[in-house]
Amino acid sequence: MINRHHRETPTTIRTLDDLAPLADYSFMDTLHSDPEGKANGADHAPRQVFSGHYVPVKPTPIENPEYVSHGKNLFRELGFADSLAQSDDFVRMFSGDLSRVPEPLRNVGWACGYALSIYGNEFYQQCPFQTGNGYGDGRAISVLEAVINGQRWEMQLKGAGRTPYCRGADGRAVLRSSVREFLAQEHMHALGVPTSRSLSLYVSKTEQVRRPWYSEGSRSIDPDILVSEPVAISTRVAPSFIRVGQLELFSRRARKEEHPQAMEELEKLVLHLIDREYSDDIDRSLATAEKVVLLAREFRSRLTSLVANWIRVGYCQGNFNSDNCAAGGFTLDYGPFGFIDLFDPQYQPWTGGGAHFSFLNQPLAAERNFYSFCSALRPLLTAREDDLRQLDEIQSGFPKVMQEQLEKMWADKLGLEAFDEALFVDLAKLMMQTTVDYILFFRELSSLPDDIGPIKKSFYKGRTYAADPDGIDRRWSAWLTKWKSLTQTRSREELSSQMKRVNPKYSLREWFVVPAYQQAAAGDYALLRELQEVMTQPYAEQTEDVEKKYYRLKPLELFNVGGSSHYSCSS
Numbered sequence: 001m002i003n004r005h006h007r008e009t010p011t012t013i014r015t016l017d018d019l020a021p022l023a024d025y026s027f028m029d030t031l032h033s034d035p036e037g038k039a040n041g042a043d044h045a046p047r048q049v050f051s052g053h054y055v056p057v058k059p060t061p062i063e064n065p066e067y068v069s070h071g072k073n074l075f076r077e078l079g080f081a082d083s084l085a086q087s088d089d090f091v092r093m094f095s096g097d098l099s100r101v102p103e104p105l106r107n108v109g110w111a112c113g114y115a116l117s118i119y120g121n122e123f124y125q126q127c128p129f130q131t132g133n134g135y136g137d138g139r140a141i142s143v144l145e146a147v148i149n150g151q152r153w154e155m156q157l158k159g160a161g162r163t164p165y166c167r168g169a170d171g172r173a174v175l176r177s178s179v180r181e182f183l184a185q186e187h188m189h190a191l192g193v194p195t196s197r198s199l200s201l202y203v204s205k206t207e208q209v210r211r212p213w214y215s216e217g218s219r220s221i222d223p224d225i226l227v228s229e230p231v232a233i234s235t236r237v238a239p240s241f242i243r244v245g246q247l248e249l250f251s252r253r254a255r256k257e258e259h260p261q262a263m264e265e266l267e268k269l270v271l272h273l274i275d276r277e278y279s280d281d282i283d284r285s286l287a288t289a290e291k292v293v294l295l296a297r298e299f300r301s302r303l304t305s306l307v308a309n310w311i312r313v314g315y316c317q318g319n320f321n322s323d324n325c326a327a328g329g330f331t332l333d334y335g336p337f338g339f340i341d342l343f344d345p346q347y348q349p350w351t352g353g354g355a356h357f358s359f360l361n362q363p364l365a366a367e368r369n370f371y372s373f374c375s376a377l378r379p380l381l382t383a384r385e386d387d388l389r390q391l392d393e394i395q396s397g398f399p400k401v402m403q404e405q406l407e408k409m410w411a412d413k414l415g416l417e418a419f420d421e422a423l424f425v426d427l428a429k430l431m432m433q434t435t436v437d438y439i440l441f442f443r444e445l446s447s448l449p450d451d452i453g454p455i456k457k458s459f460y461k462g463r464t465y466a467a468d469p470d471g472i473d474r475r476w477s478a479w480l481t482k483w484k485s486l487t488q489t490r491s492r493e494e495l496s497s498q499m500k501r502v503n504p505k506y507s508l509r510e511w512f513v514v515p516a517y518q519q520a521a522a523g524d525y526a527l528l529r530e531l532q533e534v535m536t537q538p539y540a541e542q543t544e545d546v547e548k549k550y551y552r553l554k555p556l557e558l559f560n561v562g563g564s565s566h567y568s569c570s571s
């Protein structure tokens with residue numbers, strides 16, 4: 001018999017009325033609201049927020065919202081009917097208008113402050129007040145926490161207008177950047193890489209904002225024109241949106257004893273993080289100090305695995321600051337990211353990012369974020385010598401764990417039982433000298449070619465190759481022979497299918513996305529939806545048509561094009 005008091009998720013959620021009873025705002029009982037925040041959420045002007053974990057903020061709806069797309073796989077996982085995404089009250093809520101949501105949904109959302117460390121160094125100057133009290137969710141506003149099928153999800157609008165942390169900016173996101181994030185999140189999930197997820201995407205038919213961008217075909221490093229672009233709101237979903245930078249904000253306050261509750265607020269945030277993101281790994285009944293040590297160990301394991309996965313699939317985050325590093329260990333903030341075409345350890349699409357956030361430097365950038373994370377936890381272990389020593393050991397052990405994860409990842413990509421350094425070093429050299437397409441190369445290799453014919457499909461044939469093609473081909477043949485000799489312990493079929501589960505066939509290359517958001521800006525969403533379909537099955541062979549269109553080298557004329565090969569901002 002069904003217990004009528006037990007909150008069962010209906011088999012299918014068809015209306016906002018079905019979703020409303022699943023809302024759970026209990027975090028408001030444990031976390032602190034900014035004491036100066038206006039309860040009605042009419043708090044949109046930039047100001048300093050001195051304490052509290054969140055500020056109540058009412059989103060600013062976009063005018064005349066139109067449905068663009070929704071995360072179909074996520075909808076299925078949540079038990080949402082596809083039709084829900086286009087139903088009036090759902091569209092209204094997720095395009096920023098909370099004024100008419102059914103109870104017990106609330107008509108005020110919330111935004112959070114966070115601190116910033118860049119490559120492990122604490123920064124304050126990005127805050128308009130130079131104190132760190134005005135930095136945080138400048139255009140991200142959460143509107144709901146809900147427990148759906150036993151799992152808790154926070155739903156966060158991006159581009160829903162100003163918050164106290166907007167730093168004088170408009171709080172909007174343009175369609176271009178919203179499309180990029182929307183597609184990338186579901187692609188990453190399908191690639192098997194932990195990430196925030198995409199719920200929905202709505203665009204305004206009438207409201208536009210001006211942003212610096214690149215003229216058609218521009219090769220300029222920095223944007224060379226101002227363009228008017230439609231504003232959009234995408235909603236992303238995760239168990240929480242707590243960032244390493246958020247822990248740092250509260251830790252800095254505790255360290256400096258900025259207010260009497262600073263230490264308590266840090267502890268509450270850390271316990272909240274554990275509850276939302278680590279409840280399966282950390283026993284609730286432990287004391288805080290014990291939990292903190294376990295948290296550091298588990299986050300280290302997730303972060304190293306995450307970054308190894310990024311490299312496996314050819315993803316460069318671009319701006320891996322501590323405020324873009326989710327404390328739950330998943331990918332967050334798809335701003336100046338990119339998926340690699342040509343293998344280049346220094347690949348970095350963001351012109352403001354520098355080499356420290358480049359493709360193969362991501363393990364080091366992660367290490368810096370991990371150090372910021374551990375430093376933020378340290379005040380909670382004051383005078384606990386033994387726990388502090390453990391934390392230090394966990395911190396200093398990061399490079400070793402990272403290296404193990406990377407070696408395992410390269411071994412998997414190559415279908416080897418164990419990492420072979422000499423083979424790998426030879427390969428990396430050859431890939432760079434030949435200039436190969438990262439995705440095509442590993443996928444062709446996964447078909448276990450008899451000779452180098454098939455893998456030549458992945459060659460861009462740069463200058464070094466062109467100077468001695470036969471010589472380099474011979475080296476490839478020798479490499480392939482050596483590689484094969486190391487893979488002979490497994491049956492061919494088993495090896496190939498296993499490699500194809502690790503090496504994607506389709507990747508969300510920027511030059512696929514550009515025409516999709518351009519057409520979307522003109523009201524045509526067909527290409528965007530096609531990309532969504534293709535990129536949510538990245539390991540599948542798919543049809544011949546799809547293969548022709550999406551499994552190929554980047555056309556040479558598209559290299560070095562502003563807005564596609566590189567971008568200075570992404571908002």
Ligand SMILES: Nc1ncnc2c1ncn2[C@@H]1O[C@H](COP(=O)(O)OP(=O)(O)OP(=O)(O)O)[C@@H](O)[C@H]1O
Nearest residue numbers: 136137138139140166169170171172333334335571
């Ligand atoms: N148009 C804008 N209006 C207000 N604040 C903004 C705007 N664009 C960026 N910000 C804020 O500037 C900071 C740095 O921006 P960044 O590009 O890392 O983040 P983002 O893409 O907005 O957000 P997130 O990290 O939440 O995905 C963030 O705190 C962000 O909220």
Ligand SMILES: [Mg+2]
Nearest residue numbers: 323324333335
């Ligand atoms: Mg960010």
